Amino acid sequence: MNIIAIIPARMGSSRFPGKPLADIHGVPMVGHVALRTAMAPAVSETWIATCDEEIMEYARKAGIKAVMTADTHERCTDRTAEAMLKIEEMTGKSVDIVVMVQGDEPMVTPDMIDAAIAPMLEDASVNVTNLMADMETEAEFEDPNEVKVVTDLHGDALYFSREPVPSRKKGVLNVPMRKQVCVIPFRRDYLLRFNNLPETPLERIESVDMMRILEHGEKVRMVPFSGRTLSVDTPQDLERARAMMQQDTLRRDYTGA
Numbered sequence: 001m002n003i004i005a006i007i008p009a010r011m012g013s014s015r016f017p018g019k020p021l022a023d024i025h026g027v028p029m030v031g032h033v034a035l036r037t038a039m040a041p042a043v044s045e046t047w048i049a050t051c052d053e054e055i056m057e058y059a060r061k062a063g064i065k066a067v068m069t070a071d072t073h074e075r076c077t078d079r080t081a082e083a084m085l086k087i088e089e090m091t092g093k094s095v096d097i098v099v100m101v102q103g104d105e106p107m108v109t110p111d112m113i114d115a116a117i118a119p120m121l122e123d124a125s126v127n128v129t130n131l132m133a134d135m136e137t138e139a140e141f142e143d144p145n146e147v148k149v150v151t152d153l154h155g156d157a158l159y160f161s162r163e164p165v166p167s168r169k170k171g172v173l174n175v176p177m178r179k180q181v182c183v184i185p186f187r188r189d190y191l192l193r194f195n196n197l198p199e200t201p202l203e204r205i206e207s208v209d210m211m212r213i214l215e216h217g218e219k220v221r222m223v224p225f226s227g228r229t230l231s232v233d234t235p236q237d238l239e240r241a242r243a244m245m246q247q248d249t250l251r252r253d254y255t256g257a
Helices: 029-037 053-062 076-091 110-122 138-142 188-196 201-206 210-215 235-244 249-255
Strands: 003-009 045-050 065-068 097-101 129-134 148-151 157-161 178-181 183-187 221-224
Touching (some): 029 045, 076 097, 076 188, 097 188, 110 221, 157 210
Parallel strands (some): 003 097, 045 065, 129 221, 148 178
Antiparallel strands (some): 097 183
């Protein structure tokens, strides 16, 4: 199968402008994501998809494949789909699975990529998966920047929210506190179909793309992962990522430092 990874990245983040090129131990954040993703055995190629010349210039200098996309996309999935079609045209090869990896996940590991893909290789009926990790603190559970998820007994998502779900207000304090990790593989045609579906009410309310799938009565397979991860949404998160990656052995494999 032709499995590629695409990292959508743009400079104009409302919460943290310029975030993709924020320095973490001498490498821009999007560079960490691309270099670490490319180590996954299941992935044949890794690309950055961006609408910003600054990111394209970094990719060229770093020897990372990149493709320019429109600057009108509001959703990462739209940017990923445009990039995928352009990559197919440039390479002459049709994609089977595209792994969308958010450019603000600098601690992504090859194991995470392969784990997210595995259910799709094992079961042809699985069209999209998301990684899912346990949250360690109540503060993280309450943080609206973290997308929380609850699942059914089969491991499929029931609901995504920026609110702390399930509720701890009915006397049960030891609830599962799980978050979405933005490593999201799609089957090629399903990604295109997803982008053609109309935006849904709860998707807008929660500001979570995956709700569109659930509201149309379809499934998102959640894949538990126990490794440490951190999505960088704010400058404070960036400082945490720098500290957490100080002794990161994987970083030394691609930087030599």
